[in-house]
Amino acid sequence: MAPVTYLEAIRQGLWEEMERDPAVFVMGEDVGVYGGAFKVTEGFVHRFGPERVVDTPISEMAIASSAYGAALTGMRPVAEFQFMDFITSAHSQIVQILAKSNWRWGAPAPMVLRGPTGGGVSGGPFHSQNNEMAYVHTPGLKVICPATARDAKGLIKSAVRDNNPVIFFEHKYLYRRIKEDLPAEEYTIPIGKARVHRRGKHLSIITYAATVYVAQEAAELLATEGIDVEILDLRTLLPLDRDAIRETVEKTNRVIVLHEDTKTGGIAGEIAAIINEEAFDFLDAPIVRITSLDSAVPFSPPLEKAFMPQVADVVRAARKLVKY
């Protein structure tokens, strides 16, 4: 079987879930005849028809909350946000209505809100953001940020089957840049479980989404210097896999948390706090955060490069950390 891109993996996962369960349907801007801005639902309307592949007005708030209304009748909607930057226009509905629904009045909201996130493509400040932490801060939601094609497919299937509102961030830089062979048989990946992307013993890089590959490139360089790096890919940010975080800290005793999201209020701070609470005695050095700058995402390539964490930043920090 030919290797499959991250984009195709998501398409396969969604298609299989729609084949499996007629209660699953997709809705969003331009998802029908056009197939979505990134072509995730290309061809879906020809198979499943316009009743299950629903083009909507340009209203993120109405997409999120009408999907929720359908979920109240037992449907399993998958709502596409053309860019996750625009999810802020549905913020009130997601955090006030969807997230609190089961807790407030016992009405479950089995639904997925998915779309492209992240920078590195000169999308400018409104097509490049990493908005995940607003939702990690909201009890009642689940937040998924896959880094590999295999995980993207397995996790989108789990998200569709979950009985809660799941926010699924697809890194647009990865859509067509990574490829891998996927299992021939059907599979899912559990929500809330991290994955060791690379085994190592000298320090751990805890990361997720596109920066998994920044960590990987840094690890390959550092290996030539005898520094053996472990990479933990979180995969799910809410709920966080605290066991996996603790295990890698107990193993390597040195931690870099790396993400493309900005620093203040990013998940690196939360992870540092968890390590402080649960594995402080295992630390041999202070926890290092490597993140984007506390700024909006710039448009011009040299500016965007300066904004986002680079391999060289990780290598420099790692060298310093092992000597601490």
Place this chain on the structure above:
Amino acid sequence: MPAKLSSNEKIKAQQPTVANNPHGIPDWRLEQIPFHIESEWLEGQYHYKVVGPTDAPVPKLRPSKYLDREKSIEIYRLMLVNRRMEESLERMYKQSKVIGGLYLSLGQEATSVASAFALGADDWMGPMIRNQGSMIVRGFKPSDTMMQYMAKAGSPTRGRESGSHYGDHKVHNVVAPISHLGDSISVLAGCCMGARLQGREIAALGYIGDGGQSTGPTYEGFNFAAVKKLGVILLVEHNQWAYSTPVEMQFACKDLADRSIGYGVPGVIVDGTDANQVYDATYEAVQRAYRGEGASFIEAKLMRMKGHAMHDPANYVPAPVKEYWKRRDPILRYENFLREQGWITDDELKTISDGVNQWIEEERAVAEASPMPDPADAATDVYKEDGPIALKYGPIVVRQANEGAELTESSAPGHYK
């Protein structure tokens, strides 16, 4: 001396006088509100004042096109339940048995009750804070609302939520409102969409105030319903005041129903203190929804006779305005209507009133007896556990699909490389 009417003209004068407003929206009311609110400086202070006469006589109600005696009496009884329940709550508020604020709907009972009464069992409703009467019509008990306001463990939300913020997706089909205005409208559109995928055209009645008309979610949600031809009925309770802000400072149009033109749905203006008009307009909108013809817009003009909440004496409302609307008490008007029709006797009215009083007293006792919640219940059920979730209306009905089509690799370029 008024000119003498011919017999034909006499009959015509007794027929429903349905006029159109300047934008062609049907206005079913028997009278126009002959005054408006302006602001002025008075002895160094800034006030609202009423401009125009406030002493117009109260017209008699016109019979409903659809309601018979039995249904009319039931609407009357439910309006009385609405009011007596709130009076009971008001007493408990003054006894410090209510936690937090108390939001009453005095003067709005006809709009809540008669509109909800037009819904079928499988339809949905999205109430706002003053639709306690609508909740009774949907089958909730007065003790449910009372326990909500008293933060009791026995309340529908087990003390998690305040006042009117409760609902039920299994039996009563009521979306629990949130405090943000207009947000339930698109949820109701989604309920209709879910039902349609399960082969059913249903109605979903969403309430919004004149103040809530100012929010983006109201427009976005109702536009969604309109373009998808979903059976959402947007019932705008134009109760003249958004907290303390008069409608003259909320929007520049005279009738909110004018906005139905922009949505591309039929609109109608009714007198919100007239249960017959409210019922008829909602009934017609519900039937339209069942026929799959889509959304409808109803503007009910009425008055919030209390403050925004109990703490607010509404001193900003000029006294003559309160007097004008007090004479248009929806329950009194309906009682007079039932008498004029010869549909009810004093004895029957007393029996209804005694029955309602007794029920409210029993419900109050139930609410008071409920314990406060167990602190251990504060943060449970944040997530729904795994397991099947049943379809509400039955199997999925897809009319258009192509079973043979297969997934092929995407060849088209994406938005960014």
